[in-house]
Amino acid sequence: KEKVEITKEQQALVKVVVEAYNRHQIPQDVAKKLLQDQYSAEENFLLLTEMATSQVQVLVEFTKNIPGFLSLDREDQIALLKGSAVEAMFLRSAQVFSKKMPNGHTEVLEERIRKSGISEEFMTPMFNFYKSIGELHMVEEEQALLTTITILTPDRPYVKDQQAVERLQETILDVLRKMCVLQHPQDPQYFARLLGRLTELRTLSHYHAEMLTSWRVNDHKFTPLLCEIWDVQ
Numbered sequence: 716k717e718k719v720e721i722t723k724e725q726q727a728l729v730k731v732v733v734e735a736y737n738r739h740q741i742p743q744d745v746a747k748k749l750l751q752d753q754y755s756a757e758e759n760f761l762l763l764t765e766m767a768t769s770q771v772q773v774l775v776e777f778t779k780n781i782p783g784f785l786s787l788d789r790e791d792q793i794a795l796l797k798g799s800a801v802e803a804m805f806l807r808s809a810q811v812f813s814k815k816m817p818n819g820h821t822e823v824l825e826e827r828i829r830k831s832g833i834s835e836e837f838m839t840p841m842f843n844f845y846k847s848i849g850e851l852h853m854v855e856e857e858q859a860l861l862t863t864i865t866i867l868t869p870d871r872p873y874v875k876d877q878q879a880v881e882r883l884q885e886t887i888l889d890v891l892r893k894m895c896v897l898q899h900p901q902d903p904q905y906f907a908r909l910l911g912r913l914t915e916l917r918t919l920s921h922y923h924a925e926m927l928t929s930w931r932v933n934d935h936k937f938t939p940l941l942c943e944i945w946d947v948q
């Protein structure tokens with residue numbers, strides 16, 4: 716059985732990515748806000764657009780710390796950000812939903828989200844994804860690396876030098892694979908299950924435009940940044 720070992724430079728890479736991931740988290744805790752009060756569909760829609768707008772800004776800052784990202788072609792950097800922003804938002808939402816909370820809090824949070832204004836048809840795929848992420852009990856290194864892998868997806872629309880992105884993604888995949896073996900020795904399939912979630916994430920993200928335009932509000936107002944990133948307006 717080969718001895719799996721994370722090299723010094725891989726440890727340094729993980730440290731940089733995890734610190735950037737933790738530093739660039741959403742300022743105010745949206746889960747706490749949702750647990751404190753029940754908001755109208757209008758207030759929830761506004762909260763979502765604010766959260767999503769700040770999350771995109773946070774994502775841009777985070778990518779600057781991904782080793783090699785700034786050496787990519789400038790237009791490819793933009794293509795990767797545009798292509799991964801929605802998935803990063805759902806992945807972040809899933810991680811927020813999966814956080815350990817006092818008894819009964821997760822149920823209240825789920826209820827508040829169910830009643831937030833999103834139309835019923837999207838609840839099942841969305842919560843199935845959130846719960847499948849929760850079942851993985853990811854440590855923060857795995858969460859940070861999984862988000863990085865999502866950003867470094869070579870086959871996003873308009874990416875010119877896919878090989879360059881593939882090389883960066885493979886560097887991250889390699890250290891994540893080793894970390895999973897070391898972190899979950901009893902579950903050799905863990906790494907494969909982790910990557911399987913990215914397929915579920917991509918499917919859920921296909922619904923994002925409909926989820927937004929079908930939100931139960933009269934006027935769907937988006938920020939210019941969100942119009943850039945989401946397929947809306």
Ligand SMILES: Cc1ccccc1NC(=O)[C@H](C1CCCCC1)n1c(-c2ccc(Cl)cc2)nc2cc(F)c(F)cc21
Nearest residue numbers: 745746759762763766767770807808811812828831926
């Ligand atoms: C958590 C975050 C961080 C960064 C960016 C965005 C968000 N996400 C949000 O703010 C929205 C809120 C927004 C306010 C209404 C309820 C859902 N949100 C969504 C969501 C639902 C549907 C769509 Cl289309 C998008 C997102 N899933 C969530 C799961 C959670 F556990 C949570 F606490 C908030 C969640």
